[in-house]
Amino acid sequence: MNFFQTGYKGKNDWWMYIVTLILVFIGTQVGSIPLAIAAYNQVDGDMQRFSETANDAWLNIGMDSNLYLFLMILSFVAGLLMLYLAVRAIHRKKWKWIVTSRDNIDWKRVFFGVTVWGAISIIFIGLDIFLSPESYEWNFKPIPFFTLVLVSVLFIPLQTSLEEHLFRGYYMQAIGMWVKNRWFPLIVTSVVFGLLHGANPEIDKIGYIAFVFYIGTGFFFGIVTLLDEGTELAIGMHAINNIIAALFVTTDWTVFRTDALYVDTSDPSVGWEMFLPVFVLYPLVLIIFSKKYGWKNWQEKLFGKVEKPINQDVIEELGS
Known part of the structure; x- marks a missing residue:
């Protein structure tokens, strides 16, 4: 049974997907309340100052960057909790069914994704620091x-x-x-994933060309998911990508403004680092994964049909 056929398990009425989207949105909004309260207290209840700084990540008001990062992530945690509850209670699905087509979530794949993308990211960050030391300041505290x-x-x-x-x-x-x-969900989810990053400050500083990276990354994670019949590799890569972004280099114009090891002092610009991952590194990683996991029938996995399985066990529901 492949990844899409696994999706047929449980209940899949169309309205459930709309309700789930609404619940996830509500969850993220409720989860953002602690950040709003902390920011409001930071300006001593000054509503004008609060509104003026709310669109600038609330860091310019002096909020501790680690506190901000934690509170910002709470909105995602609340959204994830709502998604989990919807999958279990509304769709009557097991969580693993939306993660993988395998019998169980393959954590070795998750950590392999972490290892491969983590190593590549660190190498290229280090290379850029070595080639352009004037653009970086050591910031270790x-x-x-x-x-x-x-x-x-x-x-x-x-x-x-x-x-x-x-x-x-x-x-x-x-x-x-x-x-x-298979190709239509790949396009839709990748484009929507990229466009939802339009609120990131990078868009304002660099321009819409930044969507090349965000949408390209969406396509990469989607392609990996389709070829591997599960999301484990994408989960690992996405997590380590953001962790490294938070830990190694920060700027005053990106979404992750942290107490990282280095501060990038260069002016915002469109450089090779915008296109290198999409057109060079992502294809390289696909080759590595393909060799590791023996991916075959790429055309079928990316452009083939989705067929409902005829086995009776697809009607299995949580607890049945």
Whole structure:
């Protein structure tokens, strides 16, 4: 049974997917309340100052960056919890059914994704620092940094898990079951995933060209999911990508403004680092994964039909 056929398990009435989207949205909004309260208290209840800084990540008002990161992630945690409850209570599905087509979630795949993408990311960050040392300032502060490590390792995977389970799992399966093919859900979820990053400050600083990276990354994670018949590799790569982004290099114009090891002092610009992952590194990683896991029939897995399995066990529901 492949990844899309696994999606047929449980209940899949169309209205359930709309209700789930609404619940996840409500969850993220409720989860953002602690951040809003902390920011409001930071400006001593000054509503004008609060409204003026709310669109700038609330860091310019002097909020501790680690506290901000933790509170920001809470909105994703609340959204993930709502998705979990909807999958279990509304769809009557087991959580693993939106994660993988395998009998159980393959954690070795998750950690292999972490290892491969983590190593590549660190190598290229180090290379850029070596080639352009004038653009970086050493920023190591023991207590803030190790606090950042703790917050990042424990909580950033929850943020990325919401995005992966929602886009590459839940809605990838749903759209595939509706349209009966693989390529359309890949396009839709990848484009929507990229466009939802339009609120990131990078868009304002660099321009819409940044969507090349965000949408390209969505396609990469989606392609990996389809070829591997599960989201484990994408989950691992997405988590380590954001952890490294938080720990190694920060700027005053990106979504992750942290007490990282280095501060990038260069002016925002469109450089090779915007296109290298999409057009060079992502294809390289696909080759590595293909060799590791023996991926075959790429055309069928990316462009083939989605067929409902005829086995009776597809009607299995949680607890049956």
